[in-house]
Amino acid sequence: MENIAAEKTTLCPSARPESEDSVIFGIISGTVAEPRVAYLKQPQKLTNELIAKASPITPAEIFRTAAPCATKGCQHFDGQDCRLATRIVQKLPAIAQELPPCAIRRDCRWWKQEGKAACMRCPQVITDNYNPSELAIEVATPTVS
Template sequence: MKDIAVDKTTLCPSARPEAEDSVVFGIISGTVAEPCVTYLKQPLPITDELIAKASPITPAEIFRTAAPCATKGCQHFDGQDCRLAMRIVEKLPPVAEELPPCSIRRDCRWWLQEGKAACMRCPQVITDNYNASEIAVEVATSAVG
């Protein structure tokens, strides 16, 4: 694993749309059973207008958003690494055959920490997924500690 400097430029690719300075970097496509992220060429700032376009569903059901990593303010951060990224790499199968065309990669905590292995699994990560598989739920909610 790479040693990552924690600063405002490191982005969490699984941030809530409500997070300060959040941007949309992907749109959820695919099916209910197999959702998939389609990446935008450039991230878009979250605006009230963009959130209104998501209505009546939550923005996190249709947008993948990133925001500056909250580090110690996040349940997944252990003081040095993102445990969510670690669990994604350990437990989820790759779904991409090549690196997705991601506009936040150079600043992405998952990429900086886990490299290509995280990117190959990223398209299946949906923040608000009400039809998540058992393994996806386990990855997202594993106990802190």
């Protein structure tokens, strides 16, 4: 896998794998009932080879990816903040006992906006979760402003 240097840009830690310039920063592990992100030491560029290796599973089912924050192009962005990060901190329980070893933290929108509180909840955020709890659905549903 190719190592990439983190760009000096704000990254969305919940970006779709097909987003331009997306990188893998975690692998989904745990169980179907309680999936968890296992963090990589270094983010890896999402390549066609990795996507092919994931098949028939979608990349978002097994990879946690980050990409430059889309700001106004994102349904969760209110012009200043990520409302998804706000809902995660307000509604999801903290599950990490200490800060996860995250390679994108210094550039992460959620970290910059919500700090440690977002990181303590991040390992339970799964992009393509086909068995989400009602709470996970509520948190992921964009709010209308």
